Amino acid sequence: MALLQIAEPGQSTAPHEHRLAVGIDLGTTHSLVATVRSGMPEVLRDAAGRYLLPSVVRYLPSGGIEIGEAAKRAASQDPQNTIASFKRFMGRGSDAIAQLAGQSPYVLEAGEGMLRLRTVAGPKSPVEISAEILRRLRQQAEEALGGPLQGAVITVPAYFDDAQRQATKDAARLAGMEVLRLLAEPTAAALAYGLDKKAEGLFAIYDLGGGTFDLSLLRLQKGVFEVLATAGDTALGGDDMDRAIAERILADFAHCAGDDPAWLRQVLQQARLLKEELSVVSQASITLQLPNGERRQWSLDREELEQWLEPIIRRTLAPCRRVLRDSGISKEMIDGIVLVGGATRVPLLRRMVAEFFGQEPLTDLDPDQVVALGAAIQADMLVGNQKDELLLMDVLPLSLGLETMGGLMEKIIPRNTPIPVAKAQEFTTFKDGQTAMSIHVLQGERDRVEDNRSLARFSLRGIPPMVAGAARIRVTFQVDADGLLSVSAVETSTGVRAEVQVKPSYGLSDEVISQMLKESLEHGQEDVAHRRLAEARVEAERVREALDAALAADQQLLSAAELAAIHAARNHLLQALAGDSADALYSAVEQVEKAAAVLVERRMNQAVRSVMAGHSIDEWSNK
Amino acid sequence: MGHCRHCQAELGEQPAWCAACGAVQPLDPGLSHFAILGVPATYPQDAAMVRERALVLQRVLHPDRFSQAGPAEQRLSLEWSTRINEALAILTDPLRCADYLFQQRFGHSALAEEQGSLHNPEILLREMERREALEDAALLQDHHALESMRTAAEQEEEQLQNRLSAMFHQGAKASEIAPLLQEWQYLRKFLAEMERREEEWDLR
Structure with a gap:
């Protein structure tokens, strides 16, 4: 653009251009977007002034869709086409269907690269459904900020593996968004607190989202946030609390209400309300409309609720112990405990966390907003709006390994290694003239291959033919700052680059994504x-x-x-x-x-x- | 000492970027972990200082600092950042650091499989006894026994570090240093086994 090319002597062309960047918390139950304006992070609201967008997408027979509040309202009438908590399905393969089917009202089916949810608009992958939410948040942000976004930082649970991270990135791509960085949710929360407090020290981030739990230990020192260790459970969250309550309600009405999906949905929604109310008052009741039209009251007191919630909260303490052990940090050394996620408002949880760590958790920031605020700060730093602020150093959440003889996994990069990280491993041929070999990459902590996530199978081709054992193939596994893996290989005695063919065990192929992009453009x-x-x-x-x-x-x-x-x-x-x-x-x-x-x-x-x-x-x- | 790939200025002590124009420099694969972090090649390393050096470098070289840069810069940043993390991991682990210094001096690792295993029967016997004690404690889920075993093992690690420090300082031979490193390796495997057991308890 000619006018901008005029450079005054000693002046730069575009002096203080503020680039629009946002942080997005793509949550299990709700999602939100935040940005940094005049140096302060703030959540962005929609036209109606709301900032929490329910992570719910409803597919209509007409081909249209409803997103957020509208979809959530329709959930009990149209449960099968109204998809909520889809984050639980991100990056999950068809082999997980049996395990997941019992936990959700949806019809799951096998699909290329990952499972699909059956809807009236056809089978939908969790990536496509997430993209609808991201697209809505992008519009909301662009309207609020008055221009196209330069990019976004999207948060993922710290415990997300490679396939789940890749799926999140693919969803952003489908939504037409440039992903500046995938950021672990607890790291984002720490960043929000760190900037706020300008503190140095050790922080434990206890993050109980709708469907996931993470505990991370971070150190803020010399302007660098280091993740020292992280552990969690990808199948444990506030939803489990709602479900525990719902199970009691269902049991009480088992004689007069069947398993009609609309009824199940109503019970789940009411269970959540009860949990929220009992965080504030000690007794509460709900009114339920039975499938036969009859209205019935159901009440619960906090004491009884706490008996049901206790085992769920207790399950979060095992990862807490693991993190402390992994990092060699004792509880007394921790300077603050940050709570993230709406479920952390439960008083019993606060008591149990305080008891475990021997100190009261910090609760200054809204646990629903804190992740998005931190992501916004990171986005602002990444597009260069802030100079020399904090730096985040993340870790690999789960060990990476290879399949070896006997169906065992050999770890090549242990969990909690700071990223980016690379590790080279040497392989050799076991047959004369062998020109190809296959490598199976896994992620997880268990010994047996089948207990871990299969990430990809790589076949190396073009190895120069030599006698068995003479070839030295050096395979380098590189994990980038997003926690995503790439692989390269070279035969070291001849310097020939072996060709690496990646066949991801999960995830959508580029062709499938392009196809979806095309479709989404048409729609x-x-x-x-x-x-x-x-x-x-x-x-x-x-x-x-x-x-x-x-x-x-x-x-x-x-x-x-x-x-x-x-x-x-x-x-x-x-x-x-x-x-x-x-x-x-x-x-x-x-x-x-x-x-x-x-x-x-x-x-x-x-x-x-x-x-x-x-x-x-x-x-x-x-x- | 080379010249900046961008402005041709002479590069100083610090190999990662040019002091004159700030351009990130290509990574010389021959640099030692000590040189990467700019710390003396001695043993033991001051872990706090090593970490601080690494943080100072990461603040400049981490990929987050290059998210708006061109692909060439991003590539260099990724390489540097990866290398700094590697150097940090090795130099802050007293066993790996000792073996790295051993490699620098004698051209090979004392812990690689080809180096054969420990031949000292006394140490082998102690290892076996230790394993048995761990089995017993695990069977009984005896946290106190486990704790005292851990404390003993950690004290041994400290002694090994002191002995290695003295040997490196005196310029001892490879054949004198290697057995200590191998003994330490055994101790590490034992500690890992102990952690595995504890994790099993947690999962139950």
Whole structure:
């Protein structure tokens, strides 16, 4: 863009451009988006002023969809097509169907790369469903911030494995979003607290989300946040508390209500309400509408509830012990305990956590917001809006290993190793003239292959034929700062690069994603138009500002006629800015550039002359 | 000492980036872990200082600092950051650090499989006894017995570190140093086994 290319001596071209970046907490029960404005992180609200978007997507027979509140309201009438808690299915393969089927009202089916949920609009992968939520949050953010996003930091549970992280990244790609970084949720929470308190020390982050639990130990020192250790359970969350209550209700009404999905859904919703209410008061009751239309009261007191919740909360303490042991840190050394997730409002939980760690947890920030706020801070740092602030150093959440003889896993990178990390392993051939071999990569802590997650099978081809045992194939496993794995291989005696073919055990192939992208574009013309308009607006604003600056500085270089032409084009641009046609905006921008070409040229000449007149080159080369 | 790939200025002590223009430099694969972190090649290392050096470098070189940079810069950042983490892991682990220094001096690791296992019958016997005691404690789920075993093992680690420190300092031969490293390796395996047992308890 010509106007912006004018560099005043000693000035940079785009002085303090603020890049739009957001942090997104893609949660099991709800999702939210936050950004940093004027140095402070804040959540972004929708037109109705709400910031918690229920992570619920409803597929309609017409082909349309409902997202968030609207979908959630319809949940009890249309349970099979209204997908909630889909984060539990992220990156899960068809082999997990049997295990997951009993826990959800949906019809699960096998699909390429990962399981699908059957809906009236056809089978949907958890990646596609997540993308709907992300797309909505992106729109919400772009409307609130008035321009297209440069990128987003999306949080994932610390305990997410490679397949689950990749699935999250794919969902963002489907939603047309640039992922700046996948950030572990507890790390994000610590960041929100760390910046707030400017503290140094050791923090334990106790994060009980809707469907996942993590405990992470972080150290803030010299402006670097290090994750020392993390452990958790991907199948344990606040939903389990709701389910424990729901089971009691269902048992009480078993004689007069069957397992009608709408009834189950109603009971689950009411169970959640009870849990929330009993966090505040000591006795509460709900009204249920039975499938036969009858209305019935059901009440519960806190004491009884706590008996049911105790075993669930107790299950969270095993990962706590593991983290302490892994890091060699004793409870007394911890400076603060941060609670994350709405379920941590349960008083019994606060008591048990306080008892375990021997100190009261910190609760200054809203446990629902804290992750998104931290992600927003990280996003702001990544796009370069803040310089030399904190740095986050994350760890590999689960060990990476290879399948060896006898169906055992040999660990090559242990869990809690700081990332990025790389490890090279040497392999050899066991047959004369062997030119290919296959490597099975696993993630997990168990000894037997079948107890761990299968990440991928790599076949190495193009190994130069040699006698058995002579080839030295060096395979390098690189985990990047997002915790995602890539593999490369080279035969070291000849230097021949072996070709690595990756066949992920889970996840969607690039072809499948492209296909989905195409489909979502077809369904989302409106979406594209919205984005195009937002981009055109930003471009038009930028041109207007540059023009005004140039006019203010060097108007005297123009004749009256030239100036009038520029002003006419400028007015045209202002009109286009008031409307909402991207095409009109782009054509107005073009006219301004044409009309202003003469100004650009004269300013350039003037700049060159002023350099000749004694300025050094250094002063005006823009760094 | 080379020149900056970007502005040709002469590079100083610190090999990762150019002091004049700030450009990240290509990583020389021959650099030792000590050189990467800029700490003296001695034993034992001051873990706190090593960590601090690593943090200072990561603050500049971590991929998060290059998320808006070009692919070449991002690649270099990933390589440096990975290498710093590797150096940090090795130099802050007293056993791995000792073996690394051993490698630097004698050209090979004392712990690689080809080096054969321990031949000292006295130590082998002690290892066997220790394993049996662990089996018993695990069977009885005796946390106190386990704790005292751990304390004893940790004291032994400390003694090994002191003996190794003296040997490195005196310029001892490979054949004198290697058995200590191998003994330590056994001790580590024992500690790992102990942790595995404890984890099993947790899962029950």
